[in-house]
Amino acid sequence: MSTTTPAVTTTPTPAHAAKKGKPELSEGARAERRLGFMLIAPAVIVMLAVAAYPIVYAVYLSLQRYNLAAPQNKAFIGFANYAAVLSSQYWWQALWVTLIITVFSVAITLVLGMLLAMVLHRTLFGRGTVRTTSLIPYGIVTVAAAYSWQYAWTPSQGYLSAAFNNSAPLTNQVQAIIVIIIAEIWKTTPFMGLLLLAGLSLIPEDLQNAARVDGATGWQRFVKITLPLMKPAILVALLFRTLDSFRIFDTIFILTAGNNGTGSVSILGYDNLFNALNLGIGSTISILIFICVAIIAVIYILGFGTAAPGSDIGKR
Amino acid sequence: MAVITPQRRIGWLSANFVVIALALIPVLWLVSLSLKTPTAILDPSFIPSQWTWGNYSGILTSSQFLRPLLNSIGIGLISTIIAVGLASMAAYAIARLQFPGKGVLIGMALLIAMFPLIALVTPLFTIERALGLFNTWPGLIIPYIAFGLPLGIYILSAFFREIPWELEKAAKVDGATPFQAFIRVIAPLAAPGMVTTAILVFLACWNDFILAISFTSTIASRTAPAAMEYFSGGSVFTVPTGPISAAAVVITIPIIIFVLFFQRRIVAGLTSGAVKG
Numbered sequence: 360m361s362t363t364t365p366a367v368t369t370t371p372t373p374a375h376a377a378k379k380g381k382p383e384l385s386e387g388a389r390a391e392r393r394l395g396f397m398l399i400a401p402a403v404i405v406m407l408a409v410a411a412y413p414i415v416y417a418v419y420l421s422l423q424r425y426n427l428a429a430p431q432n433k434a435f436i437g438f439a440n441y442a443a444v445l446s447s448q449y450w451w452q453a454l455w456v457t458l459i460i461t462v463f464s465v466a467i468t469l470v471l472g473m474l475l476a477m478v479l480h481r482t483l484f485g486r487g488t489v490r491t492t493s494l495i496p497y498g499i500v501t502v503a504a505a506y507s508w509q510y511a512w513t514p515s516q517g518y519l520s521a522a523f524n525n526s527a528p529l530t531n532q533v534q535a536i537i538v539i540i541i542a543e544i545w546k547t548t549p550f551m552g553l554l555l556l557a558g559l560s561l562i563p564e565d566l567q568n569a570a571r572v573d574g575a576t577g578w579q580r581f582v583k584i585t586l587p588l589m590k591p592a593i594l595v596a597l598l599f600r601t602l603d604s605f606r607i608f609d610t611i612f613i614l615t616a617g618n619n620g621t622g623s624v625s626i627l628g629y630d631n632l633f634n635a636l637n638l639g640i641g642s643t644i645s646i647l648i649f650i651c652v653a654i655i656a657v658i659y660i661l662g663f664g665t666a667a668p669g670s671d672i673g674k675r
Numbered sequence: 676m677a678v679i680t681p682q683r684r685i686g687w688l689s690a691n692f693v694v695i696a697l698a699l700i701p702v703l704w705l706v707s708l709s710l711k712t713p714t715a716i717l718d719p720s721f722i723p724s725q726w727t728w729g730n731y732s733g734i735l736t737s738s739q740f741l742r743p744l745l746n747s748i749g750i751g752l753i754s755t756i757i758a759v760g761l762a763s764m765a766a767y768a769i770a771r772l773q774f775p776g777k778g779v780l781i782g783m784a785l786l787i788a789m790f791p792l793i794a795l796v797t798p799l800f801t802i803e804r805a806l807g808l809f810n811t812w813p814g815l816i817i818p819y820i821a822f823g824l825p826l827g828i829y830i831l832s833a834f835f836r837e838i839p840w841e842l843e844k845a846a847k848v849d850g851a852t853p854f855q856a857f858i859r860v861i862a863p864l865a866a867p868g869m870v871t872t873a874i875l876v877f878l879a880c881w882n883d884f885i886l887a888i889s890f891t892s893t894i895a896s897r898t899a900p901a902a903m904e905y906f907s908g909g910s911v912f913t914v915p916t917g918p919i920s921a922a923a924v925v926i927t928i929p930i931i932i933f934v935l936f937f938q939r940r941i942v943a944g945l946t947s948g949a950v951k952g
Contacts, residue, residue, distance in 0.1 A: 388773065394853055395774030402765040402824050403780065409821030410787045413798035420798060478690045491938045492695045495702060498930040498941075502884050502900040503923035507701040510708055510916055518704065521719035545701065550945065557946035606791040609884040609900075625793040629889070632797050645794035652791050 414649065420642035427636035440643040450644070452620055453627040454651070460536065460623065461604040464543040468600060469593070471544065472551025479552065480559050490553075497549040505613035508542045532620045539621065542610050547603070551596050558592025559585070598659040602652060624648050702927065708920035716916050730921035734906075740922055742894040743902035747926070750812055750898060751880040754819035759873045761820070762827025763865065767857055769828070770835035771843075780828075788825035796889045803890055810892045818886055823876035830875065830944050834868030835861075871944035874937050878930065899926045 384392070424436045444450045479490055496504070511517040514527045528534030562585060570580045586593075608625040611617055617626040628648065632641040708716060712725040734740040769777055799818060800809070808814035838861060846856040887901035894902060903922050906915040934941065 391772050391853065392774040395768040395772035398764040398768035398772070399780055402761045402828065403783070405761065405817070405821050406783060406787055406824055409799070409818050410790060410795065411783075413795050413802060416802065417794065417798040420801070475694060478687070478694055482687055482691055487938065489691045489694055490942065491934055492698045494934045494938060494941060495931060496698050498878055498934050499702065499927050500882050500884075500900050500923070500930070502903060503705065503927050504701060506903070506919055506923050507705045510920065511701070511704055513916075516717055516719055516916070518719050518721055545697070549698070553942055553945055602789045606793065608793060612884070625791065625885070628793040629796065629885070632800060633889070638797060638801060641797040645791075645797050648791045649794045652789060652794075656789060 414646075417642040417645045417649075420638055421646050423639050425637075425639040427638060436639075440639050441647075444640060444643050444647060449627060450624075450647070453622050453624045456536065456621060457605060457607065457623040457625075460540055460543065460607055461601060464540045464547070464604050465597065465600050467540070468544050468548050468551045469597065471548045472555050472596070475548060475552030476555035476559050479556050493549040493552060495549075496546050497553075499546075501546060501609040502613055504546055505542060505610045508538060508545075508610075509614050512538055529615055530619060535615050535619060535621045539607075539611055539614055542614065543604060543607065546610075547600060551600060554596040554599075555589065555592060558589040558596075561592075562588045594659065594662060598656070601655055601659070605652060605655060606648075624651070705920050705923050705927070708916060709924045711917060713917060727917075730917040731925075734918050734922050734925070739894060739906065740899070740902060740918075740925075743897050743899045744925070746812070746894075746896055747881060747898040747900075750815050750819065750896075751877050753812070754816045754823060754880050755873050755877040757816070758820045758823030758827050758876050759831075759869055762824050762831055762872065763862075763869060765824070765828050766831035766835050767861065767865075769832045770838075771840065772853075784825035784828045787822065788829070790822075792822075792885050796885065800889060809890060810896050812896055814890045815886060815896060815898070818890075819880045819883065823879060826879065827872045827876055830872045831865070831868055834871070835865060838864050867940070868944075870937070871940040874933055874941060875944050878933065881926070881929070 421440055422435060422437060423433055424439070425433045475493060479486065479493070482489060509529065511519040512526075512528055514520050514525050520526055520528075526534075528538050566584055566588075567580055570584055575583065606625050607623050608629070611621060611623055611626055612629075615621040617623070617630065622630070624644065625648070628641055628644040631637050631644055635641075704721065707721055707723055709730050710726050710728075711718075711723040712727045712729070715723045715725040718724050765780070768774065769780065795818075803809040803814050808817070842860050842864070843856045846860045847853070851859065882900070883898070884900045887898040888904070891897040891901060897905075899922065903919050906918050906922070
């Protein structure tokens with residue numbers, strides 16, 4: 360702090376000149392720039408240390424044969440770990456399970472979130488109550504919610520199991536995945552609903568009224584006015600939800616622990632680290648998950664174009 | 676606005692009712708289980724046939740839950756305070772100052788916000804063991820700060836853009852340095868945004884499970900959600916349904932309080948930037 364204070368005090372007039380877009384750097388602009396770097400430095404250092412460095416380290420580990428059960432056998436083995444993972448049925452099954460959970464939960468959450476947003480938007484009475492209540496699934500600890508679902512589906516103890524003829528869906532692959540998707544939908548619909556509500560409230564009421572006067576039905580107004588105007592909000596909400604859903608871990612860990620072919624890629628990575636103690640394979644799975652997430656993000660951002668989140672901040 | 680007919684009103688009211696019921700049933704089920712005696716747990720009805728406070732008195736006198744609860748509160752608060760502090764500085768710089776590399780910073784924050792956490796668990800586990808951070812408070816606090824920062828930078832830079840900056844200019848004309856202008860003028864105006872951010876970052880720390888089970892091995896640093904896994908029943912053959920449900924209710928109570936008191940702020944924080952952006 361002490362080294363920059365003298366420079367900063369000379370700021371006033373030149374800084375404003377620089378802000379108007381003059382290319383040359385005045386004393387004040389340089390001071391402003393230095394302050395900017397100082398202010399972001401701590402955040403950048405923490406993020407680099409905890410996220411960027413480990414990813415680089417994971418790339419290095421993924422090229423090693425490295426098992427904590429036999430650390431003396433550590434050796435550079437090139438892409439052999441990748442070959443092992445990509446030729447393993449466990450990886451592909453986990454990837455399929457993850458994709459199925461992601462696609463179904465995000466799609467259904469979008470529809471339900473839209474309905475929730477419309478209820479919240481149109482409700483005149485008790486809007487606060489409904490909004491507060493619908494925030495509870497969003498806020499509740501995922502693990503706590505997962506236990507609720509697990510006990511609800513436990514035969515001879517759970518109300519849902521009892522309602523469905525004392526069934527035990529968590530012991531069956533397809534049924535367990537359906538239960539996981541339901542739990543995921545319950546947890547994330549409020550978030551989706553609130554994001555969409557914010558988009559919905561930006562649509563001018565006049566536009567809806569004009570269309571109503573012209574004889575458009577409710578469905579026509581929804582498809583022709585509401586949806587197009589909400590496209591940016593929908594895309595942002597979808598991107599967040601898709602990336603979040605792809606890394607699903609807590610719910611599956613509690614509900615099935617990944618048994619009966621219900622494990623997601625995150626569960627697979629965790630098992631490789633803590634049950635097989637295989638750092639090489641575990642890191643390889645980490646890198647592959649990272650690549651999958653990057654692909655999903657790129658697909659969405661190409662769809663966004665300039666409406667990508669943060670792009671307007673970046674231009675400032 | 677169309678005319679509100681009685682049928683329409685009933686329609687919306689019942690829609691409200693459905694929303695509230697769907698949101699609350701799984702929570703009420705946990706409350707019900709937590710109040711059931713071990714015998715009553717074997718009865719799937721929603722209303723307990725036999726009531727007991729035993730599950731609560733059990734966990735609230737056991738260090739197996741109290742210590743993790745303390746860890747959750749301590750680790751969550753420390754991570755939140757540091758993350759919001761660092762994020763405010765960075766967000767101020769992004770919203771107000773001219774310097775190169777802003778786009779890179781935003782990109783990096785977004786990338787980290789979207790990171791699959793499991794991808795970092797393996798390398799961080801190795802690093803933490805080497806540095807002696809494994810199974811310590813800082814071993815969780817440092818990653819929580821790192822993952823709170825993108826959220827904080829994102830929400831706060833959206834809030835900071837709404838602040839009337841003429842006031843800062845006025846302060847500078849009166850002879851304040853940019854640093855003084857930040858502390859004396861802007862920080863008080865930014866306080867609501869910082870409260871919002873703090874709530875969301877704290878909820879994220881409170882909620883975390885994957886890092887908590889990966890980087891802890893004893894109750895010295897295990898947080899409450901991770902500790903529930905290790906509860907034991909009356910015998911090895913008994914699933915501790917009652918105690919786990921009671922613990923789940925206890926860790927849900929702060930969330931419900933937050934939601935009741937800060938509903939507007941939470942909604943504003945969740946939707947800031949996302950829609951304008």
